[in-house]
Amino acid sequence: MFLRHLLTVTLFSLSICIQAQVADSLRRVAENSSGYESLEAWYNFGVYQKSVNPDDLLLAAKKIEALSVADTSFRAVMLRASAYYSQAKYDLALKTCKEGEKKALRANNERALVDLRHTRGIVYLVQGSYSIAESLAEQNLQLADSIDYLDGQGNSRLLLGNIYNKKGEPELALKQADLALRLYSEMNDESGIATSYKLIGNTHLYKGDYAKALEVYLKAAKLQSDPNEVSELASIYVNIGVIHEELGNISQSESYLLKSKQIRQEIGDYSGTAGALISLGNLWVETRPTRAKSYYDEALQIYSQNGELNGYAQALNNVGNTFYWSGDYEQSLEYSLQALEINEKTQNQHEIALVYNNIGYSYMKLKQRDKAISYFTKSLKKSREINDKTLIGNALIGLGDGYEEFGEFENSVKYRNNYILFKDSIISENTAIKVQELEAKYESEIKEQQINLLTRERELQEIKIERQEAQIIKHRSQIVFFISFLFMFVLAGYGSYRRLRLKKQKEIQEVIISEQRKGLKAVINATETERKRIARDLHDGVAQTLSGLHLAFNKFWSEINFDSRMQEERFKQSVEYLDEACAEIRSLSHQMIPSALLKLGIIPAIDDMLSKSISHSSLRYSFEYFGIKREERLDEKFEINIFRIAQELVNNVIKHSGAKNVRIQLIKDKDELVFMVEDDGVGIEAEDLEKGIGLTNIKGRIHSLDGSLSMEKGTKNGLLVTIRIPVNSDEAN
Secondary structure (H helix, E strand, O other), X not given: OHHHHHHHHHHHHHHHHHHHHHHHHHHHHHHOOOHHHHHHHHHHHHHHOOOOOHHHHHHHHHHHHOOOOOOHHHXXXXXXXXXXXXXXXHHHHHHHHHHHHHHHHHHOOHHHHXXXXXXXXXXXXXXXXXXXXXHHHHHHHHHHHHOOOHHHHHHHHHHHHHHHHHOOOHHHHHHHHHHHHHHHHHHOOHHHHHHHHHHHHHHHHHHOOHHHHHHHHHHHHHHOOOHHHHHHHHHHHHHHHHHHHHOOOHHHHHHHHHHHHHHHHHOOOHHHHHHHHHHHHHHHOOOOHHHHHHHHHHHHHHHHHHOOHHHHHHHHHHHHHHHHHHOOHXXXXXXXXHHHHHHXXXXXXXXXXXHHHHHHHHHXXXXXXXXXXXXXXXXXXXXXXXXXXXXHHHHHHHHHHHHHHOOOHHHHHHHHHHHHHHOOOOOOOOHHHHHHHHHHHHHHHHHHHHHHHHHHHHHHHHHHHHHHHHHHHHOHHHXXXXXXXXXXXXXXXXXXXXXXXXXXXXXXXXHHHHHHHHHHHHHHHHHHHHHHHHHHHHHHHHHHHHHHHHHHHHHHHHHOOOOOHHHHHHHHHHHHHXXXXXXXXXXXXXXXXXXXXXXXXXXXXXXXXHHHHHOOOOOEEEEEEEOOOOXXXXXXXXXXXXXXXXXXHHHHHHHHHOOOEEEEEEEEOOOEEEEEEEEOOOOOOHHHOXXXXXXXXXXXHHHHOOOEEEEEEOXXXXXXXXXXXXXXXXXXX
């Protein structure tokens, strides 16, 4: 693991150094040359710094405009348009492109016309004007095809693919991405191939096929070898982080987002750094709004300094979300209204629809019915105008929640049913497992490379020692005088060789053990992820449907005139059965993944589990904890494993011990966490220690946390189970 980390850091640092050196070299060439050579150098400098600093593009455009050579105006216009787009000055970007297109038409420069239209199409895409962007992309594709401009064809197809994704037409997006991939493959353009893979990955991500999306993103990441394209690698890491967030793998999602943030900071891409901070905040906005706000505030500061209105508005809206989840709805509304004002200026239709929905929720919580329903309706209308399926679903849920909040159950049922009918296909049952398998395969390949490297080093060392021994034998007759010294040298060399060989064997064995432990962790994590998925599906799918039916039945009950008392009693009994079904679904969802564990932490979750498990028996219990606060949170997977271990041990006491009393203790210090369960029952025989699926599951979880298990006779002839887990393990952190 250390070798891999060292190699990654070294290669990344080297790529950053190379990028800086290339940029400095281009600038020196531009400053020390004249004419067309200076134009080319300044243009290449601007393009090379495109993802780092928009001011460098404006500098290069100004330098080019000062030259009196052919093709000056088009190069300068392209750089200015790109700079304005990066700064979210969309009106200036569109104006610059249109002026450049007029010049290109007068000069009959069709390639410049294609490039300028493409930039304008990207601006319209960001603003949510999908129809205009699609029309420009189709015109460009036709023109680029007629003049055999391959780069123009590829860019047009990629733009069309992104437009189709936004419009909710993934199959059309995949078709354009495949055509672009074929074109760039024929050109042997690795950057174009990687960008095509990224579009394919985005499309599978929108479709909910996370395993396929991850597979394609990893292909794209491997192709990003150009130092100037390192920002694309950071973008891919963000998307992989989104996949893990959707699957509930928050720690893995945060890891990829932090990698993206590090790359953006290294190359000086402040806008990209702020975007990564926004994504990091989104991980925690509902569960830990204070932590999320710290990320959003840092992003706000960056966007404010750079004058990026779009990003600033997005960060404002997200800060508003932190106040919403903290219960401060007036502050939430204030921030959302500020974000809306900016988005309306930049005509960002996607963000306008999103903010409308957030404003609707704030007014709902503030008990302002008309304003809440109005903004939910505006959000639905705007989302349908730009055909964004995710936003349409959010607006339908908002209207369902809003009408229910104000007691208008018929309308609430209507919009909830519309949402259920509209809802995109959910994650397949095997998706989470496939993702785990892909990442395990990826890690396994890297480990195999490390093992091969160690093997080659050992073989080289063996060859070296064999050559030394051969030299000693060859010249033995000539160095009789030094025979005693050489004898000691050979022994020392052989001893070093033996120690080195044993050391390498030990390292290989440690790698194998580590891989086994990772495999066990992957199985446990996949199991818990599947529990979450089933619980979420029960809550969001079946529970929503039954709740809608329950609301409808209650409404009908008050409206129907029954012919007899018997009919009314039967209808009442049906409502009660439906109510019981709702309760059972909620209970089953809670059993799959307890809400107390997710929302409050390990101490309240164990307390809740003991209360519910033991309250129905004659068993008396006590639960004590030391060195850990009730509200203190550990890593999510660590908490889940501890909870499952506690659950299994308590169930064993209830079912098999015959005990009257049980005592549970949780103790944490700076080095380890100790969990003890002691009962006064019949104990357990030595030959039974290896039996039972429950004990096997417990041992597996403890092993995955690098912990230890001991079972011994209790103080009252029962059983004392002690589990010790290092606090500084990967899972605990």
